[in-house]
Amino acid sequence: MIEFQYIHHMSLAVRDIEVSRVFYSDVLQFQEIERPPFDSVGIWYALGNQQLHLIEQPQGETLRQGDIDSTDGHLAIWVKSYSETLKWLDQQQVFYEARPHSLAGFAQIYILDPDHNIIELDAPYEAE
Known part of the structure; x- marks a missing residue:
């Protein structure tokens, strides 16, 4: 049996x-963190105790073309405040799809990075 401890990256x-x-x-x-000197081009980020690794693949087969599709593969990150996150995204002029009353049991915000990777930002429901 494999004893899983946590998602690393x-x-x-x-x-x-x-x-x-x-x-x-x-x-x-x-928060960008140190990355070993691999032959590939990339950046590593700390997200709490987990990491996000970006790997440059100019011709990669896994690059998305489409718009937000929450049923497609995505990175989900828990954030402290739904409303503060929306304010920040508005200030940064980042397009998002907000789901304040998601059936998931928490509020959701979906954004796309420059390569159309889907990022889901989750937060507790907030009173209106």
Whole structure:
């Protein structure tokens, strides 16, 4: 039997690492962490005790083309405040799909990174 402890990281393919750095470092303000000197081009981020690894794949087969589709593969991150997250996204001019009364049992916000990777931002329901 395998005894799982936690998810260590998720990797996303991106077309241009510098465009992605602006989005993840500046817009979303993720904390960049040291990355080993692999032959590939990439950036690592700390997300609490887990990590997000971006790997540049200009011609990669896993790159999405479409709009937000919550049934497609995505990265989900729990955030502290639904309303504060919406305010930040508005300030940063990031398009989102908000689901304040999601059937999931918590509020959801979906955004796309520059390569159309789907990011779900989850938070507790808020009183209106």
